[in-house]
Amino acid sequence: MDMPPPDQFILSRKAEIVARLQSVLPKNTVIHAESEVRAYECDALSAYRCPPLCAVLPASTEEVAAALRVCHEMGVPVVPRGSGTSLAGGALPTADCVILGVARLNNVVETNYGDRYIRVQSGRTNLSVTGAVEAEDFFYAPDPSSQLACAIAGNIAMNSGGAHCLKYGVTTNNLLGVKIVLMDGTITDIGGTHLDAAGLDLLGLICGSEGQLGVVTEATLRILRKPEGARPVLMAFNDNEVAGACVADIIKAGVLPVAIEFMDRLCIETSENYAQAGYPDCEALLIVEVEGSPSEIDEQLAVILSIARKHSPVELREAKSAEEAARIWLGRKSAFGAIGQISDYMCLDGTIPVSSLPMVLRRIGELSKEYGLRVGNVFHAGDGNMHPLICYDANKPGDLELCEEMGAEILKLCVDVGGCLTGEHGVGIEKRDLMVHQFSPQDLEIQMAVKDVFDPSWLLNPAKVFPLNVSQSRRHAAE
């Protein structure tokens, strides 16, 4: 994965840039010592690292605006950063950039239960948004698996999803408004506490724009009342395709579970060894969770289990207690960590039409043999959001490249069956060069034209999302 060579002129002016930033920001806001900026050299796509020129950690919207104004005037690229949990390299710096971290913007601004929203600063972590409202039995629905650490700013940048978005939607469906700072330091609100846009849906455009259009400093989020209860059921099958067919039948039956999770044999065995959840010995495992009162849960699970029985399951296991429910989820929640224990891995998140699930799983198996790399599959089956985990050895020369090559094959396959490159992680640098497989030059041109409107000098996170050769003329024109 290439990054553009750093601008030597910017590098040569580091002292001047730092001094200008220090002159408009409070003490301890600008981090520039070589040993300290190293903390910002990568995000969760840790195979790629590059210390930034410096980092700023503003504590207010006005400070964000002040920092951006300086960078805008001096022509310095800015890479916004939430908590640095991006799996796609969304917060990966270049040597000539200023990292703008929003971690100090972590307050709750307003909570309104009657109108069902919370306004938070964007550096607040996903889970602590729910934490702020759960005493009143409310929650914030999008639940990316990094929710303990990831920031709302990053959730908005990548339009993050999670296991429960089959019912509740992803970030964009739960976002009512933002306060955003444009690259030239302009501050504006988009949306608010009402539901619809007054004109063009700029809020919908901002969500998922990977920090390329502006820096979100505050977000108004929809909060929901917690359901009375939730209960998972575990279903084991001896065939991936049968499990896939079972998913389609459940969806067609008119029950809408909050989550349908899928694990294949490698993930089942690995997480079983790691977490001892007591999973059965099988090829494919589904975890289906429904919500409601105890009797409503019983009724929905009865429908789901009767469908599952028609698909000759190896085992059906209904949670009879909170402890059993936790054990059903334990293996699924440990899956990434478990694979990480046995190998380095790359996690993809291409999405496919649910009907293509069996074919795509079969093809991934074939690719795994061809490339000689093991692949575990664990994913949100209800919405076709796959998560192939390709295992490789970071210490073996060429293995990462081989893994990336195989990953590209899988993602192209996702696009070819009618899906997309990324369902919830974002493009970042990881899928940047594959964009031409999903989009025509015209499709990409109009997206870049949108960036021209918000950031004419292409200073905000410029080396992401679009293939470098496609965005090159714009990035160079800006220099």
Added chain:
Amino acid sequence: MNPQTELELVDAITGTKGPLRIIGGGTRDIGNPVVGETLCTSSLSGIALYEPGALTIVAKAGTSMNEIEAALDVENQRLAFEPMDHRTLLGTNGTPTIGGVVATNASGSRRIAVGACRDHLLGVRFVDGTGTTIKNGGRVMKNVTGYDLVKLLAGSYGTLGVLSEVSLKVLPKPETSATLKIHGLTDTQSVYALSMALGSPFEVTGAARSDDTLIRIEGFATSVAYRLAQLKLLLAGFGDMTVVTDPSASQAIWTDITNVATFATRAGDIWRISVKPSDAPTIITAMPAGTKTMMDWGGGLIWAQTPAGTDPRIALSAKGHATLIRADAKTRAALPAFQPENPILTALSQGIRTRFDPRGILNPGLMG
């Protein structure tokens, strides 16, 4: 102009010199009046793909809503955002199209629970003002690949591009539905009751006030019965209640709310006002004299019937926004249909329009 294919649509846009007035079925004459040659998309018709097991439908933009709904009905599915049929309120004839639904982000009462059309829109194909065909999004439910122009196109009223194909998420129809009516509440009491219902765990899918305060529950029969009972307990202090348990009678109530049927035959202008629910009662009080209102979305949507030519936006004072939906020619010429936004957002929107439609030929001026 009445292109039969996407290629003919490209030719029509590329070949035109003057402005175009873009319509689907022509049932939603909303926005500032547009002068231009009519470009009608209704011949771009047909369902391209429907996968009930994947909860997705892909259709050409001119496909009639009747055809979409009939196809979904066979599989006991629906467009869950409950698209508004504007014919009732606007007195228009013609056949509503799925492209028109998307272009106007037409969403009904269930929007409060499941989101608007834009939340169910998975992908679009459109031809921009330069005659370039563009696709964005796709047909899968989770997709963060590139910028989300899908949301941008929803509710852009044909000013950024002419839709040629749309893909949407569909959902199963519930087994049954019922409506709880609370009689005789003030607007303030009504919003309070609706907020309690929406803030309960009982999955309310409609929360409106016409004469009565109305709360809808949908799902399996036993579940609907249980949740109705719980809501009656929760809201017992508010006043007399009745329950409509016949599913078709219940649905008829919500079709009327969604389509604003009560204002259809009354004279005056019709405004659609989007606000924070708890602000609604105060805003209603500040409306021009002679205004009649109803609320949907728990108070978050006010429908106001105002004396002709009056502007209710004076009542808003920066809280939310109002759109003029129906008025005579004189009022439409005098008042901007869409509420002007702050100068920063106006400049951004204008910048986007210039990129998508540099010649300014697609429904020019419709949104301001």
